Amino acid sequence: MKDIILLLLREYGERISSSMIKIDLTKIKKLLNLSESQIEENFNLLSYIGILEYDKPSAFSNVQLITDRVDSRYLQVDAKKLEKTKLHRQKRLEKVVEYADTTNCRFKFILDYFGENVKYYRCGKCDNCLNKKHNSEPMINYLEEIIIKTLHENKRSLKVNRLYPVLSGKSKAVTARSFTTFGTCAHYSKQDVQQALDRLLTQKKVFIKSDLLFLNENGLSTLTDFFEEVETEDSLNGYESNLILFNELRAQRKLASTKYLQPANLICSDSILREIAEKKPDTPSKLFDIKGFSQRMFNKVGEDFLFVIKEFLKMSENQKIPNKKSVPKDLTQTISLINKGYRLEDIANIMKLPVSLVSLQIESIIEYQPDIVIEKLFDTKELRQILDKLNTSNLDIKELKAELPHNISYAKIRIMLTKKRLSEEN
Structure with a gap:
């Protein structure tokens, strides 16, 4: 014990006699050539006889306050600041996950995160850029939609090994030809489709169980083309009509969600909205005929839904155009991409055709449908520059x-030029 007391005085001086200090047990053990248990025993004995006060180290993590503890009566907690800090750190964590899952250039992701808008940038060095088969975001989005639509048509499930044969048009099964997506991906490789499928699995829009690929509600809610497409003009217009009404009903549901402070799907699920958009009930009794639509739903959104439907039907009736030219079947995919707002380069990339050939298809489409909206094919600045020249001069194309x-x-x-000519003629 004498050796320990002398060592403490030599190492820590008079401070040890006036206040509690933190000592290094490892150093003391080494200097005195004693075991840890022997040092513990001596310190406990010195503490027992009153020579020193010894607090045994805890085996658990502990916190040491560096300032005096604040009385609870004067304690002030900035809840807003704490919540803001929590959300900020949560977003940072989410960005880390997004960085790991992204299929785009990783360095571009970092640049975007720090506010640098570098469209179409590729570093050429990260694993995604070095991948031999680098697919654009619009192409992947398009393939994802085709996959989801295929699953939806087959009662939301399909054998995994049947997916690519159906999409590529290589399947010899008679039932494969019943899919509206049969052969739509003939110009895509199996790796292209697999890349889109992998991302759907990562985003939990589909899942695999016992060699079957299933579509869940999360995937179904992102489906744009949720109505069956056929090749006649009336059915195409019907599909577009249903889609427009569906989006208007979703907007109305969002207002109710904000009003009643409830999740939108609790107000009325997407599956019920789809059936409402398709059947277009214009009376309370017809609305209640929709499977799953309850009195609780009607109390919150029923009258608003009926108003939206009636206004929509009235508008549709007023805008009917008789004797409109039919669209050639081989151009329906291009029309679909135009209506979804894809740029010209993206459509060419998706269809794996030269831009010049796609532009000829679009010119043919404009011939059949002069009122089709094509502005989103162009960059905003490019569109303005072209229009400025067309409206102020009569120059030829060269x-x-x-x-x-x-x-x-x-x-x-x-x-x-085609759009301008046909607009003037009509």
Whole structure:
């Protein structure tokens, strides 16, 4: 014990006699050549006889306050700041997950995170850029939609090994031809489809069980083309009509969700909304005929839904166009992509065709449907530059190309010239 007391005085001086100090047991053990248990025994004995006060180290993590404890009466907690800090750190964690899951250039992801908007940037060094088969975001989105639509048509499930044969059109099964998506991905490789499927699995929009691929509600809610497409003009218009009404009903449901402070799907599920959009009930009794629609739903959104449906039916009746030209069957995919707002380059990428050939298809579509909206095919700045030239001059296509910036192709100029000519004729 004498050796321990002398060592403490030599190492820590007079401070040890006036206040509690933290000592290094490992150092003391080494200097005195004693075991840990012997040191513990000596300290406990010195504490027992009153020579020193010894607090045994805890085996658990502990916190040491560096300032005086605040009286609870004066304690102030900034709840808003704590919540803000929590949300900020949660978002940062989510970004880490997004970075791990992204199929785009990883360095571009980092640049976007720090506020640098570098469209179409690729570093050429990360694993995604070095991947031999690098697919664009619009292409992956398109393939995801095709996969979801295929599962939806087959009662939300399909054998995994049947998916690519159906989409590529290589399946010899008679039932495969009943899919509206049969052969729509003939120009895509199996790896392309697999990449889109992998992302759907990561996003938990589909899942695999016992070699079967299933579509869940999360995947179904993202489906744009949720109505069966056929090749006649009336059914195509019906599909578009249903989709527009569906989105209007969803907007009305969102208002009710905010009003009643309840999740939107609790107010009325997407599956019920789809049936309402398809059947378009215009009376309370017809609305109650919709499977799953209850009195509780009617109390919250019933009258609003009926008003939206009636206004929609009235507007649709007023906008009917008789004797409209039918659209060639081989252009329906291009029309679908135009209506979804894809840019010209993205459509060419998705269809794996030259931009010049796609532009010729679009010109044909404009011939059949002069009222089709094509503005989203162009970058906003490019569209403004082309329109400015078309509205202020009567130049031919070569003269327009010479006057416009070099990045604006002949294909884009031809599309706008066709649109302008047919708009003037009609």
